[in-house]
Amino acid sequence: MDLEATKNLSASHTIGNYILKSKLGESSFSTVWKAENKITGGEVAAKQVYLSKLNKNLRNCLDCELNFLSSVNHPNIIRLLDVFEINLGxxxxxxxxxxxxxxxxxxxxxxxxxxxxxxxxxxxxxxxxxxxxxCKSEYLQSQDECCVFLVLEFCSGGNLASYLQQHGRVQEKIAKRFTQQMGDGLKILQSHHIIHRDLKPENILLSGKESDVVLKIADFGLSRVLPDNHVETVCGSPFYMAPEVLQFQRYDCKVDMWSVGVILFELLNGYPPFRGRTNFQNIKSSSCLPFSQHILPGLHPDCVDICSRLLSANPVQRLSFDEFYHHKFLRIKGVGKYHGQ
CATH class of the missing domain: 1.10.12 (Lyase 2-enoyl-coa Hydratase; Chain  A, domain 2)
Structure with missing residues (x-):
């Protein structure tokens, strides 16, 4: 049986205790389905990962994702409900x-x-x-259309990218609340010594009512435990990728801080700060353009400060997680009568 056939599971297929309903998205090595628990009737998201498509690094990332999600329960981290391996052949x-x-x-x-x-x-x-x-050898697993299904909570609000497409730039107080929630989720990653490496609006899901949206960090497919030394693997999405990653330099957890800065900027402006057609153009933009050229008038000085320091092209000058998490823009109630208030 051809592996491509396994990627063509259709709605109404039953996998374990779950009935596939519709496809939510896909990548080169995974497909995400909206599914229904046939016992409880509850809606879930089923992430189907094709093991034969994973190289050693991606397999390690999958192990990291499973270990992390199975050990945490936090409102700002997507919740893992079930996991199982199945041979589709x-x-x-x-x-x-x-x-x-x-x-x-x-x-x-x-x-x-x-x-x-x-x-x-x-x-x-x-x-x-x-x-x-x-005979469950590595070779057999790579040939037999083995898939791992991660059953996750379903977030009816979609992702932050679709939210921005619908609403455009948001009020400063909303951007602050969203950034606080990202910080709370990232604090859990920090406690497990994990870097996400692919933070972007598409990987931040929304749950709850629009008046009280809860952000959930999702898709840990590129995450990894941070070793004592730095990391060199290039991965992520170019618009949200830190300059040191784009330049093939060694990096640490501050790459996630850069991504948070890009997301915060996009929340306030409605578009990302660096939109080059190539990685080289993004490197040039992020390294050369002063942040002041991008600022909307009327933003609170604390908001400008945290955003500009998160988007420092030099990782040494960029905010650490602790500096970001305890920044006064996020910790002081009220930001005064500024833009969007």
């Missing part, structure tokens, strides 16, 4: 065999023929199952 084979049995049993008037079909089918399925479970 075997699943479709079993479905095909069952269909064959049902079709032949309809046309067969002889009970002995029907019994023989059932016996042969059971023997075949047991043989396949034994081979699969006792």
């Amino acid at each position: 075997m699943m479709f084979t079993e479905a095909l065999l069952l269909d064959m049995v049902l079709r032949k049993s309809i046309w067969s008037s002889s009970a002995s023929i029907m019994l023989e079909i059932l016996k042969q089918t059971v023997i075949y399925m047991l043989s396949v199952s034994i081979i699969f479970h006792f």
